[in-house]
Amino acid sequence: MSGDLVAVAVEEERCIGGGQCEMLEPEVFLLDDDEAISSVIGSGVLPRPRAEVVVHRCPGAAISIVEHPEASGTDG
Amino acid sequence: MSPTAVPAPILAPEIADPRLYLDGIPHERFARIRAIPGLAWHPYGDNGFWAVTRHADVRAVSRNPTVFSSAIGHTNLWDLEADALEARRSLIDTDAPDHTRLRRMVAGAFTPKNIRRWEDAVREITVELLDIFVAQGGGDWVDMVAAPLPIRVILAMLGVPVADAGYLVELSNYLVEGTGDTQSLPPDAFGNTTELRLLPFNSPASHALFEYGDEMRSKRRAEPRDDLVTHLVEAEAEGGRISRHEYRHLFHLLVFAGNETTRTAISHGAMALAANPDQWQRVLDDPELVEPATEEIIRWATPVLHMRRTAATDCELAGTPIAAGEKLVMWYGSANRDEAVFANPLRFDVGRRTSEHFAFGGGGPHLCLGAFLARLEVSVLLQEMAARRLFLEQLGEPVRVASNFVHGVLSVDMAPGGAS
Structure with a gap:
C-alpha cells in the first residue's frame, strides 16, 4: 500500500552533491559540508511514493529504495 | 550520414541561427519539432545535430552520461579541434570520474544548507538595490537590479572584492557575445596573446578572466581567507587535488555562470x-506562492538554452537510431514548454506545483551547481518586492542577446508602480 515505509540508501561514489534529496527530504538526507556527499540521517525511512520521487530526481542515480525490514513485516 | 537501411530523418526547422533569438525563444518552431515522431535532424555547419526537444527525451539524454558524453565533444553546437577542446575543457565538458572529482571541489559551498547561510547577505544587497531603483523612479532593470545582485553574491562567496563587480559583469557580457556570431573585441583585447579558438567562447575576455583568477590565486596563497578561492587554492596545493588548468576554468565558470544566468532569470x-500583474497580485496575496513563483520564473527564463552531448556508442533515442559520434542537442527552453508536462506551457503561472522544469539541466549529473543559490536570489527578490508591494511597469522592448545559447537580456527599462 502507498503508506508503506521504505528505507533509502545512497551510493556514495555516484553522488554528485546535487542536493535534490536534501531539498525534497531534509529530515532524511544531508549533504556534508566539504564534498557535498549525501548520507541518510535520522530514521532513514520514507513513505514509498516520496522515496520514489527522490530516486527519480537524484541527478547521479545514487539513491535506491531498500525495503524497510520492519515495514516489510507489516501487511496491515 | 545514416546507413541506407534507415529512412532519412525529418529535418527540423532552423533553431540555431542566433539572430532568431533577438525576438525571444522561437517557441512555435520548437512546438513543431516536439510534434515530429522520433528525433529531428538539424543541419549545422558541416554536419548537424539531433534536436532533442521533448521533456522526456532531454531527461533521457541527461541521465545517461555514459552513452551521451560531455567529454567526447564540445558541449556547444560547434566542433573543436582536439587541442582546443583540451585547452577549453571545464567542469561542463567532463564525464565521471573527472566530473565527480571536480564537482566535489566546490559542491560543498552550494548545498541547500550552506546556501541558506547567505540569505542575510542576499537580502541586504537586494534591499539596497531595490531602494535605489524605487528612489530613482526606475531605469534599466538589468543594470540596476538583475546584474548587480547575482554578481555581488558570487563575488562574496569567492572572496573577490565587490569593487570589481562592474569589471567582471563587463567581461561576462563579452563572453556572452562570444556565443553569438559577432565579437566587438579585437583578438588582442586585455593583452590577450592566446589564439581565440583556445579560449572559452572564443573570447579574449576569457583571457582577462583567467588573469583575474590567477591574481586572486596569488593573493589567497599569500594570505588565505575563509572563501571559495582559498578553498580551491588549498586543494591545488594539497597534492594536486585539482590542477592549475582546472582551477583557472573553475574560477572562470563560477564567475560567469554565477552571474550571467541568474541575471537572465531576474530580467x-x-x-x-x-x-x-494578476500573477504578481497572487503572490502579494499569498506569500506561500513565493516558492512556486520562483520556480516558474526560472522555468520561464530558462537562462541556458541548450547543452550538447555526443553519442559514445551506437544507440537509440525516441525510436531514432543514433550513430556513435553524432551530436545531440538538448533544448531546455523547449522541454520547459512541453505540453506533455506543463499545462498551458506558454502561460506564466505562479501557482504551478511542479519543479520538474529543466532550467537547471535535464536531471542528470551536470545539474546546475548554483541551483539553490539562484533560487535563493530570486525568492529573496520576490519577498522584498512583495514587502514594498512593488509592481513593475515595463517601458519599451528589451534589448536581447543574439545567442542560441544564453537567453540573455542586455537591458530593459522598468518603472516602479503600484506601491501603496
Missing part, C-alpha cells in the same frame, strides 16, 4: 511580472 522574471 525575464521582471518582464513576466510586469506583463502579468
Whole structure:
C-alpha cells in the first residue's frame, strides 16, 4: 500500500552533491559540508511514493529504495 | 550520414541561427519539432545535430552520461579541434570520474544548507538595490537590479572584492557575445596573446578572466581567507587535488555562470511580472506562492538554452537510431514548454506545483551547481518586492542577446508602480 515505509540508501561514489534529496527530504538526507556527499540521517525511512520521487530526481542515480525490514513485516 | 537501411530523418526547422533569438525563444518552431515522431535532424555547419526537444527525451539524454558524453565533444553546437577542446575543457565538458572529482571541489559551498547561510547577505544587497531603483523612479532593470545582485553574491562567496563587480559583469557580457556570431573585441583585447579558438567562447575576455583568477590565486596563497578561492587554492596545493588548468576554468565558470544566468532569470522574471500583474497580485496575496513563483520564473527564463552531448556508442533515442559520434542537442527552453508536462506551457503561472522544469539541466549529473543559490536570489527578490508591494511597469522592448545559447537580456527599462 502507498503508506508503506521504505528505507533509502545512497551510493556514495555516484553522488554528485546535487542536493535534490536534501531539498525534497531534509529530515532524511544531508549533504556534508566539504564534498557535498549525501548520507541518510535520522530514521532513514520514507513513505514509498516520496522515496520514489527522490530516486527519480537524484541527478547521479545514487539513491535506491531498500525495503524497510520492519515495514516489510507489516501487511496491515 | 545514416546507413541506407534507415529512412532519412525529418529535418527540423532552423533553431540555431542566433539572430532568431533577438525576438525571444522561437517557441512555435520548437512546438513543431516536439510534434515530429522520433528525433529531428538539424543541419549545422558541416554536419548537424539531433534536436532533442521533448521533456522526456532531454531527461533521457541527461541521465545517461555514459552513452551521451560531455567529454567526447564540445558541449556547444560547434566542433573543436582536439587541442582546443583540451585547452577549453571545464567542469561542463567532463564525464565521471573527472566530473565527480571536480564537482566535489566546490559542491560543498552550494548545498541547500550552506546556501541558506547567505540569505542575510542576499537580502541586504537586494534591499539596497531595490531602494535605489524605487528612489530613482526606475531605469534599466538589468543594470540596476538583475546584474548587480547575482554578481555581488558570487563575488562574496569567492572572496573577490565587490569593487570589481562592474569589471567582471563587463567581461561576462563579452563572453556572452562570444556565443553569438559577432565579437566587438579585437583578438588582442586585455593583452590577450592566446589564439581565440583556445579560449572559452572564443573570447579574449576569457583571457582577462583567467588573469583575474590567477591574481586572486596569488593573493589567497599569500594570505588565505575563509572563501571559495582559498578553498580551491588549498586543494591545488594539497597534492594536486585539482590542477592549475582546472582551477583557472573553475574560477572562470563560477564567475560567469554565477552571474550571467541568474541575471537572465531576474530580467525575464521582471518582464513576466510586469506583463502579468494578476500573477504578481497572487503572490502579494499569498506569500506561500513565493516558492512556486520562483520556480516558474526560472522555468520561464530558462537562462541556458541548450547543452550538447555526443553519442559514445551506437544507440537509440525516441525510436531514432543514433550513430556513435553524432551530436545531440538538448533544448531546455523547449522541454520547459512541453505540453506533455506543463499545462498551458506558454502561460506564466505562479501557482504551478511542479519543479520538474529543466532550467537547471535535464536531471542528470551536470545539474546546475548554483541551483539553490539562484533560487535563493530570486525568492529573496520576490519577498522584498512583495514587502514594498512593488509592481513593475515595463517601458519599451528589451534589448536581447543574439545567442542560441544564453537567453540573455542586455537591458530593459522598468518603472516602479503600484506601491501603496
